Amino acid sequence: MDSLFADSEINRPVREILPGVIHYPSWLSTEQQDFLVKKFFEWGSDSRGIPPHQPEIFGHKMSVRLTSLGWHWADYRYTRQAAEFGGASPLPVPDWMVRLGRAALADCYSENHASQWPRLGKGLTRWANSFTPDIALVNYYAPTAKMGMHQDKEERSDMPVVSLSIGDTAVFRAGNTLTKTAPYTDLLLASGDLLVFGGPSRFMYHGVPKVLPGTAPQDCRLDQGRINITLRETGLKDPQAQR
Ligand SMILES: O=C(O)CCC(=O)C(=O)O
Ligand SMILES: [Fe+2]
Numbered sequence: 691m692d693s694l695f696a697d698s699e700i701n702r703p704v705r706e707i708l709p710g711v712i713h714y715p716s717w718l719s720t721e722q723q724d725f726l727v728k729k730f731f732e733w734g735s736d737s738r739g740i741p742p743h744q745p746e747i748f749g750h751k752m753s754v755r756l757t758s759l760g761w762h763w764a765d766y767r768y769t770r771q772a773a774e775f776g777g778a779s780p781l782p783v784p785d786w787m788v789r790l791g792r793a794a795l796a797d798c799y800s801e802n803h804a805s806q807w808p809r810l811g812k813g814l815t816r817w818a819n820s821f822t823p824d825i826a827l828v829n830y831y832a833p834t835a836k837m838g839m840h841q842d843k844e845e846r847s848d849m850p851v852v853s854l855s856i857g858d859t860a861v862f863r864a865g866n867t868l869t870k871t872a873p874y875t876d877l878l879l880a881s882g883d884l885l886v887f888g889g890p891s892r893f894m895y896h897g898v899p900k901v902l903p904g905t906a907p908q909d910c911r912l913d914q915g916r917i918n919i920t921l922r923e924t925g926l927k928d929p930q931a932q933r
Pocket of ligand 2: 840841842896
């Protein structure tokens with residue numbers, strides 16, 4: 691009874707937070723979360739990839755630790771090699787991750803589901819089939835880490851952003867497309883939650899003001915903190931990098 695009517699199922703319906711922003715609670719199964727945590731540790735310790743690091747922006751170290759697959763992100767641009775790590779290249783985006791990204795969009799934007807979201811622009815549904823993320827940003831938030839308000843705009847594609855959360859719950863701040871300032875909509879992203887933002891909100895400002903320590907499910911394989919995996923299409927052609 692408890693698990694059938696768990697709080698998460700009753701109080702956290704799938705919602706369109708803002709036009710084109712879909713929050714799908716508990717989208718990942720426990721097994722999928724376990725698998726992603728295992729992969730997270732593998733990626734982080736693989737000497738062939740980009741080591742987890744705290745990128746510097748405007749002379750300040752971010753509190754989040756980042757590694758990435760597909761492309762390296764630094765100084766607001768994508769490159770295939772990381773000069774600061776001896777020219778190392780990121781590990782590739784695995785096929786299963788592309789399929790996961792498509793499944794996420796299918797669940798949020800396909801005709802079936804999208805009819806529920808009256809504010810979702812027309813034409814979003816076509817994205818579910820063609821989404822081919824070529825970058826996965828893998829963020830680790832220690833319990834005190836946060837991420838300032840920003841836009842994801844290094845891409846040359848207007849494909850949606852797919853974001854997966856594992857571990858401690860975070861406060862996610864969805865802003866607006868015009869300024870870093872209010873109006874904001876704050877929501878909680880818990881372990882297993884999916885957030886997709888595209889269409890009219892693809893270039894919204896957003897950030898993570900806070901992680902709520904000790905809120906991960908008891909059986910979570912991540913002892914503390916939060917993993918966020920963000921899948922995007924860069925729209926960049928290989929081998930040329932962004933100038
Ligand atoms: O951690 C999150 O939920 C957001 C991450 C994010 O906005 C980013 O990596 O650009
Ligand atoms: Fe972002």
